[in-house]
Amino acid sequence: MDQISRKRDAGRHSEFVELLTRNYYKLNSFILTLVPHRMDAEDVLQSSITYMWEHFKDFKPDSNFLSWAFTICKYQVLTYYKQQQRCRLQFSPKAIDIIEAENEKVSDALEQRYDALKACMKHLSEKDLTFLKRRFVESKSLKSLADEIGMSVNVAYKHLARIKNALLRCVHQKLDSGDVI
Incomplete structure (x- = not known):
């Protein structure tokens, strides 16, 4: 590559970076x-910039760079959409049935825990x-609650922890014994 070509390439590089x-x-x-x-958007932008640089020799200096760049970005986004479509995970009917059954089990377990918590309360x-x-329920901070009750924040934290621990023990006991409606 001769010196004139290098200067032209350096000039094009500077022009590209500026635009x-x-x-x-x-x-x-x-x-x-x-x-x-x-x-994902950052990845699409990087692939767009790479494509722009590789094809900047085709860009006409007196044309609209932004319009040219938007067109390239649009096609890079369409490529991204196609890749995402190919990667889409599709479940078989059997897998959907299994997921549904597990979801029902989890829902039942959560409902039992909720019933146990209500009983313990x-x-x-x-x-x-x-x-x-x-x-x-009122979403008060422990600090404001402690101030209203007339206790230190540390004591309020300990009081809340004792209540939570008592409820947790009670819920576990009810679930373990089957004492839930």
Whole structure:
């Protein structure tokens, strides 16, 4: 390669970098509107830039770079869509039946835990029930709750931990004994 060709290539490189830098965020935003995941969008943008650089010799200096770049990005996004379609995981009817059955088991188990928790909460004192209600139903912070009750935050944390541990033991006991409706 002779010196004139190298200077021309260096000039084209500088021109490409300048045009890309000026339009980078527009291209990125364009791709982000079409590709749902940021990491995938970054991959599409990088493949678009690589393609642009490899084909920059075909770009006419007096034409619209952004329009040319958007067209390349669009085709890179379409390529991404095709790749995602090929990678789509499809379950067999048997697998769907298994997943459905497992989902029902999990739902039943969660319902039993919920019933056990409701039964265990009936054994709490009114003071502890009020404490839990203010903390979780009213979404009060432990600090504000402690201030209202007149206890330190540390004592409030310990009080909440004792209530949670008592409920956890009770729920486990009810589930282990089968004492759940």
